[in-house]
Amino acid sequence: MQQQRGSSGFGQRPPQYSNSDRQPSFIDSDQYLRGGYFDGGHLRCELLTVDAKKVAEELQRSRPTLNYGQLRRFFAMIRYAELRLRAGRKFDEVKPQIYALSPAAADACNRQVAPPIFWKFVDKNVKYACQDERSFKEGFIQHFQSVICYYPRQSGQ
Numbered sequence: 001m002q003q004q005r006g007s008s009g010f011g012q013r014p015p016q017y018s019n020s021d022r023q024p025s026f027i028d029s030d031q032y033l034r035g036g037y038f039d040g041g042h043l044r045c046e047l048l049t050v051d052a053k054k055v056a057e058e059l060q061r062s063r064p065t066l067n068y069g070q071l072r073r074f075f076a077m078i079r080y081a082e083l084r085l086r087a088g089r090k091f092d093e094v095k096p097q098i099y100a101l102s103p104a105a106a107d108a109c110n111r112q113v114a115p116p117i118f119w120k121f122v123d124k125n126v127k128y129a130c131q132d133e134r135s136f137k138e139g140f141i142q143h144f145q146s147v148i149c150y151y152p153r154q155s156g157q
Contacts, residue, residue, distance in 0.1 A: 026054045027121050036128050037139025047139070052146035055121060060152055062115030068153045070113060074122070075144055077101060082141060091133040098136060102126050 026032055032051065037043060044051075059066050081097045105122035108114035129140035 025117060025120075026051075026058050027117050027124065033124055033128060036131070037135055037143065043138055043142060047143045048146045052143060053150045055147045056150035056152075059115065059118060059121065059147070062117045064112050064115055066114045066118055068151060070108065071148055071151055074101065074105070075148055077104070078141055078144060082137060085133065085137070091136070094136075095130050098126060098130050098140075 032055075035044075037047060059071075077097075078101070081094050084094050084097070085091065102119070102123050105114065105119040109116050109119045125140050125144070129136040
């Protein structure tokens, strides 16, 4: 596996992987997050249901398998950013913390504790989450939480 490192993972290509045995990627498709989190000013319901389930299933099928605890660790990073907003920080102050999720996901892929598609999932969401505070809080957080809810836990996790 070729390792790619940079000062920022955002917008860079994730580590290469073989797509020959896999179903077409939902996360890579134009359907996923097309138009962002909202439709007509309201959160798109499929982001909490159908799309979240598809993402969770794809992450579970991918290799190396993403550990449930690793997924929760990323969500904890998101919740910490949200906590800073609740404490009165401005969104522009918290935005670098959100962007930092992408290189953290790249690192997890490069260390082979997460599949490359996880980096794509994080990268795509960070792009939309950093548009504004509402996209982060009402879009990204809600969608990521739903993905976690659909993500199967192995015994002992």
